[in-house]
Amino acid sequence: MDSFVAGVDIGGTGTKFGIVDNLGNVLLSDTMSTKGHADINAYINELHDKLMILIDKVGGVGRIKGIGVGAPNGNVYTGTIEYAPNLPWRGIIPLTKLMQDKFKLPVRLTNDANAAAVGEMTYGAAKGMKDFILITLGTGVGSGIVANGELIYGHDGMAGELGHTIIIPDGRIHPGTLKKGSLESYASATGVVISALEILNNTDKPSSLRNIPIDKIDSKAVFEAATAGDEVAKEVFEYTGRILGISLANFVMFSSPEAIILFGGLTKAGDLILKPTREHMEANLIEVFQNKIKILVSHLKESDAAILGASALMWE
């Protein structure tokens, strides 16, 4: 009888979960809010109630090999979520233990971007690659690094926090970490909005964005304005791509990957962001790395990719 795995992706806002077969098909899936629970136990109770509905539909826990979980600051070695600035729970959360006790199934946890990298390697753009870096460009910036065919976990399980690397010393402050000038402060959906507001506030350049109430300007509005030819919005993407491109050059000079795979909301801006990103990456690479590192956009369906990535942990 075929067996399945469950994948759970815990995001800052929502949690996605589903049942995956060994060909990488998401058979069933559902979502719930990550927020609004009294504590982590209340969160796990709701997750249990909702995920068990899916598990029962495919034949019960006997058919499930285990549950793979991706979460920000998830530590594969300890099974704990550690000091995640974007999640509701403070300190160190023993997630694997709590879930195993509740589900009576093996549970494997890792960083959400590491899970996505495993997903890309198992089902996506990185199939067959032994050296690549996955960068997620969403509300924040996450990363999963594969070298010699293995995820880099580091001595403590926490490697791959490239969104927090400093690219502009003394630059823009990050509201979660309070560090200055990190990649995430610029090359995220949040960063794009801040960059737009900075130009709107500090210059008198004409822009269609000035017709939108300031608190309604989101990265989608900036994207739409840029697509319609708005110069300020185009400048925002050029600037974002420049910062991202320099950072990617730095990552290449670290682990010399065959490809960098970009994933998440910001990639929908297409060449608006990819063109300057490629240009500035190449311009900052030393000769030996030039014109050989691919920048690819993930082709996994976004709603499935996180679940696939998390579930792939259980096939490892």
Add this chain to the structure above:
Amino acid sequence: MDSFVAGVDIGGTGTKFGIVDNLGNVLLSDTMSTKGHADINAYINELHDKLMILIDKVGGVGRIKGIGVGAPNGNVYTGTIEYAPNLPWRGIIPLTKLMQDKFKLPVRLTNDANAAAVGEMTYGAAKGMKDFILITLGTGVGSGIVANGELIYGHDGMAGELGHTIIIPDGRIHPGTLKKGSLESYASATGVVISALEILNNTDKPSSLRNIPIDKIDSKAVFEAATAGDEVAKEVFEYTGRILGISLANFVMFSSPEAIILFGGLTKAGDLILKPTREHMEANLIEVFQNKIKILVSHLKESDAAILGASALMWE
């Protein structure tokens, strides 16, 4: 009968080579200039003449397992030196093949800093570690990265060029690569001198360095002035340590090493550079990495370390 390995370290200025036993003792060693040869063949002829004298002293080629070579931009996969900005030979040099033909011995080549990392792991401060980064702070800045107990070579053998990562976008130009704001432009012996000259030229701060002819100011002079309490010289090391510290924070957030091992001339400045480096590394790390990454100074004898590192390639 015991066998030995030969280690060759090709630097921008000088080449060091020696015979090493399996306990890591450098039995015999010698040096020659890397410069001043008509071409790479003339260089290898001189190296052959001088290294064979040592090989003959330990019993001839029959006692030698092989020759390990460390060189800037040395590629372990192809055995070639590729576009090394600090060496006299342009383009791609098939060093392994040329040396094997000449010596009739197995030859293994890697990047000089990778060789040093293998040396630290085999004989030095990184013994027993599975995740660490070696940074060489000499005329330039090199690096060797070990994760999961293995050197990170990348898809093309060229990983670990951390000296060329950009830390100040649009910053100081690097005369070799023409890139702006790379770590090597600041945290090298050359960078320290430029930082000193910048302060001397751009301010009227009093300094004992003003008594030295400008073309005679080297990193040693800046170090001696700082040790004697000179405020400008101390500012130079504080600034250098700040740039290095932010960069080390970035490297930690990439591979989360147990330790960063510093090696080379600049480490002789001791706490003058180590204190600001540690401070600024910690200040730029997100919480999960704070107060757990060691910064260690290599305790291998510098003249031996490069030879040991290169030779250790042959024991792998």
